[in-house]
Amino acid sequence: MEAEALQKPFDIVIFGASGFTGKYVIREALKFLNVPSSPLKTLALAGRNPDKLAQSLRWASRPSDPPQLPIIKADVADPSSLSSLFRQTKLVLNCVGPFRLYGEPVVAACVDAGADYLDISGEPEFMEKMEIFYHDKASGVGSLVISACGFDSVPAELGVMFNSRQWVGASAPNQMQAYLSLESDKRIVGNFGTFESAVLGVSSAGNLQEMRRMRPRRPRPVIPGPPPSKGSTIEHQKQLGLWALKLPSSDAIVVRRTLASLTEHPHGLPGYNERDDHVEKRKSFWSAVKPAHFGVKIGTKSLFGILKIILTGISIGLFGLTAFGRRLVLKYPEFFTGGMFRKTGPTEEEVNSATFKMWFVAQGYGDVGVASSGSKPDTEIVTRVSGPEIGYITTPIILVQCALTLLGERANLPKGGVYPPGIVFGPTDLQQRLQQNDKELDDCLLSYYLTHLGKTAGILYQSRWHYVVTQISSYFHWHLEKELIYLDSSLSFH
Ligand SMILES: NC(=O)c1ccc[n+]([C@@H]2O[C@H](COP(=O)([O-])OP(=O)(O)OC[C@H]3O[C@@H](n4cnc5c(N)ncnc54)[C@H](OP(=O)(O)O)[C@@H]3O)[C@@H](O)[C@H]2O)c1
Secondary structure: OHHHHHOOOEEEEEEOOOOHHHHHHHHHHHOOOOOOOOOOOOEEEEEOOHHHHHHHHHHHHOOOOOOOOOEEEOOOOOHHHHHHHHOOEEEEEEOOOOHHHHHHHHHHHHHHHOOEEEEOOOOHHHHHHHHHHHHHHHHHHOOEEEOOOEOOEHHHHHHHHHHHOOOOOOOEEEEEEEEEEEEOOOOOOEEHHHHHHHHHHHHOHHHHHHHHHHOOOOOOOOOOOOOOOOOOOEEEEOOOOEEEEEOOOOHHHHHHHHHHHHHHOOOOOOOOOOOHHHHHHHHHHHHOOOOOEEEEEEEEOOHHHHHHHHHHHHHHHHHOOOHHHHHHHHHOHHHHOOOOEEOOOOOHHHHHHOEEEEEEEEEEEOOHHHHHHOOOOOEEEEEEEEEEOHHHHHHHHHHHHHHHHHHHOHHHOOOOEEEOHHHHHOOOOHHHHHHHOOHHHHHHOOEEEEEEEOOOOEEEEEOOOOEEEEEOOOOOOOOHHHHHHHHHOOOOOO
């Protein structure tokens, strides 16, 4: 496999590089092209319109002149154009969506060509379909196919693993609820591509259920204690100061797939030519991950914000059900979403001013032995992942860092197969890469915040480059905002 890979002229092809997200992905990839420590030495751009690709490259290179990169025409509707392109590359970064419409021929051609594949899909039906139809072949030919390598769903996957690894000794989580909060002093806007993917997702929700019914059930992880109750539709999360509502994103589904893989392979997935030290690292990483019931909610500071999200959800849900309704909402996305999605996408200013925080509130048992006696969870651990704007900054950063991890650590990863990102990248240095990204990207790191509520309360805050840990001996009932200020102002504390 390595000998073949060496003969390929490109390390990475960005497919769909002319799209709204694609151009941001080019910009991110250029930062690592031909940098001495980077495994990315050769990069090509591909899509159906070479002029648009060249325009995206000019945009992504500003203020410098664009570098000389191969620009290759390839169209999803012409599978031979995909096959000949993918035979020339080690790795394809697929930014062509909606994935349910355009994704399968790309995966099929990658697997045929024996190339590795990452994408930024947030569409569970597409991901599960690829797993069903291409896993065996991809495993055989040595093509690693990993969807959801963007904001969907790497922060959720890393966030769940990070929180679950804080439950040390006899303690164990039972349930983990993520609260996503999007913040900006400008409008928070998504591009049409994401909106179209969401609308089409509503219309084919039944297909996903049908597909699952036809598959053999995968093993479920053993989680101590009873499953959590459903709770109210709108939750007032007082600790975080958020009104919250279930978010029908792909995160919980992707995390569940990773936990199912982990149940099947308790030591994780062996690399095809793994170094001994990595075998140890992988085993010790996964032995510390304790599964929990997981869900995601979107949170806003005001009840009005949640009501706006509900109205948008109802309008997409209702109109998405019929062909006429879909045509209507897809024609006027701004009107039907109260400005949350725009045909022209967000402005650069809007992108640059947005950030996200994702809190992971986990409840479980200080001593897992009491779980079987029917006791209620007695311990809570809260962690946080945060970063810049989700769609066009965080997503390209994550996709490119997944790509660099894959190129740099290929022998430590499975030979091939279709997997969610967590089970493949969990024991790699992806989390560190995202935290350290690069010095210009101080605002682009994912920072982690952790606090325990329990008998021995402790606070651990991971700042940009180092940990600050304080141990406090008495029960610590906290107000979150206050604690953050306290922690932020005590970075020199050890
Ligand atoms: N995971 C996340 O958090 C996240 C974040 C951002 C985006 N996304 C997803 O990424 C996808 C793209 O979003 P976007 O906003 O970038 O959409 P977009 O601006 O519409 O871009 C779509 C891209 O697909 C290309 N394309 C369409 N049909 C094609 C075909 N037949 N052959 C080759 N290329 C074709 C387009 O080429 P042309 O330029 O020639 O039209 C364009 O490059 C969506 O599914 C979205 O949900 C996910």
